[in-house]
Amino acid sequence: MGLENLLLGFQIAFTPFNLFVGVVGIMLGTIIGVLPGLGGANGVAILLPVTFAMPPTSAIILLTSIYWGALFGGAITSVLFNIPGEPWSVATTFDGYPLARQGEGGQALTAAFTSSFVGALFSIVLITFFAPLLAEIALKFGPAEFFAIQLLTFSSFVGLGGGNPLKSLVAILIGFILACVGLDIVTGQLRLTFGFTGLMKGFDFIIAVIGLFGIGEILLSVEEGLTFRGAKTGMKLGVVLDTWKILPRFWRTFVRSAFIGFWMGFKPGGATPASFMSYAFAKRFSKNSDRFGKGEIEGVVAPETAAHSAGVAAMLPMLTLGIPGSPTAAVMLGGLIIWGLQPGPLLFKEKPDFVWGLIASMYTGNVIGVLMVLAFVPFFAAILRIPFAILTPLIIVICAIGSYAVHNSILDIWYMLFFGVIGYVFKKLDYPIAPLVLALVLGDLAETALRQSLIISQGSLAIFFTRPIAGAISALAIFFFILPVITPWWKRLTGSAPPAAQGIHD
Amino acid sequence: MRAADIVTASILIMLGGLVLADALRLGIGWSSDGPRSGFFPFWLALIMVLTCGLIIIQEARKAEGRPFVTRQKLGPVLTVFWPAAAAIILMHWLGLYVSSALYLGFYMRWVGRHSWSAVAVLSLVIPLTIFFIFEKWFLVPMPKGPLEAWLGY
DSSP: OHHHHHHHHHHHHTSHHHHHHHHHHHHHHHHHHHSTTOOHHHHHHHHGGGGGGSOHHHHHHHHHHHHHHHHHHHHHHHHHHSOOSSGGGHHHHHHHHHHIIIIIHHHHHHHHHHHHHHHHHHHHHHHHHHHHHHHHHHTTOOHHHHHHHHHHHHHHHHHHSOSOHHHHHHHHHHHHHHHHSEEOTTTOOEESOTTOGGGTTOOOHHHHHIIIIIIHHHHHHHHTTOOOOOOOOOOOHHHHHHHHHHGGGGHHHHHHHHHHHHHHHTSTTOHHHHHHHHHHHHHHHOTTGGGTTSSOHHHHHHHHHHHHHHHHHTHHHHHHHSOOSSHHHHHHHHHHHHTTOOOSTHHHHHOHHHHHHHHHHHHHHHHHHHHHHHHHHHHHHHHTTSOHHHHHHHHHHHHHHHHHHHHTOHHHHHHHHHHHHHHHHHHHTTOOSHHHHHHHHHHHHHHHHHHHHHHHTTTOTTHHHHSHHHHHHHHHHHHHHHHHHHHHHHHHHHTOOOOOOSOTTO | OHHHHHHHHHHHHHHHHHHHHHHHHHOSSEETTEEOTTHHHHHHHHHHHHHHHHHHHHHHTSOOOSOSSOHHHHHHHHHHHHHHHHHHHHHHHHHHHHHHHHHHHHHHHHTTOOOHHHHHHHHHHHHHHHIIIIIIISOOOOOBOHHHHHHTO
16 A cells, blocks of 8 residues: 555656755755754745745645755754754754864764764655554544644643743743634634734734744844854765765664654654754763764764654654644645645545655655755855855845735734744743744644534533543643643652752743 | 743733633633634633743742843844834835845945945845846745836836
């Protein structure tokens, strides 16, 4: 069953136009990943309006390619400039930057790209086999199960996300409340508009993403006074081949990190903890653990493998359940809805060409990606040498274009700036942005699932606990929600040290 | 940071109050076709208000840490913010391309102190490139002003 479908997918992914779209996407994605303030979620959001006129399969290939490119681009800035382009690249800087300083930048980058590729490939193979199975199971889900999964998604931000759980919860609620603004499609009533016509169409998640991530990030990086002083690099074929000879030595690290990445990645917000976790594991099990942090190749391999594995795994719940595992996947999910596709398990039955074209394009996209970044590293690194006074206004103009293109409205550019200020304040105060965006994207779906469930049960919340699958998922979700409350008690009970004083960041 | 945290949580409580009021207006109960429009926002806002209350209590018990932002650091942030806001105001009249050119040029000269020739070249080339990519290639129309009208677009 699976293989024919995949073959069908490859026939779609290998059409010249789709390959071309993939190359363009990787190119743009890598540039976006390298630029400060623009990340995967942002790049996808800005280019989403461009895809409205494309066939959906080409459109999703463009967006996913931007995502792969952004993941690769994050590694370039981490290694050469000590600037993690994305939170999950932070662990890559620990050993990548020291290596670059020692003149081994080429080696570090080759290791980073190759590990990314291996991690991604691992997850893609798992997706190829598990996605149809998961979709098959999910076909039996009713609204109660879907709402329970939504609950689980958001509970894991609160319980496992790190940071202040109260603030995570508030961020989620803000996202859901913003999603309510505008026309209620069920009753036809206007909600939370307070008579302002500008609020009638609601807050578009694309604009929120561009503002919160893009503008917010720029304001923050300006405040921190970023200067780009990068290590020089020359990518020679010899260095690449020599590094490839060393890398098989770390097969254990590859396998371990890929598993960690996949396991953490299909839960939301998993890529960052996955990269740190796999770095920590690699350090513990390595023979050279004392060299970690001073320029150890294995310290680049571990977080990069895990981060990419997790980044790809985030696509699994998006495809099969219609629930994105990362902000970027959330924006893509929004794209699916705009293109007129219903995200969720039915997609496998109704649009096999779309699903399998996408899965096949993950293979081709990552192969193209690793070759392109290896070939063009000096070009991508040169982007960061553009003076800040040119980059900053340029990025803001690009963000404005992306915001305007959604509804052809200048008001949206104002919303973008407004969300930028919110993003800046929230980042400083440690309110997480990712769950807010996810809630904004999923708001309508979650509310519909909740309403339908309550109509089935005639208003009783028991429906989320009496059906076996929904019950198990809801129970797990509640466990995650109260995890931050019970952890301190549990620690006191078992006699271990109390958690470190709160507010280290203050 | 503590003060900023308390202020932010208080603002969120006020916004939550607005949401609660609107939800009550819409009805938070049950109608013939299921929960009313106000049902979902009501519970969201209620939990948010309570959680923000907890955040305020949590912060109030802490000692004041470092300030949210120092005057010295706020400067660069505002030099990014105000020109961007001004450029968006200009877009209402001049369209995106002309105001981007002015914005890019102003920022490069004022913040970056680049030479006039570099400023002139870049603030012409970048909007032109954007014009060709979006308007011509992707067919995504951008706001236009008198200059574009004069040129026949």
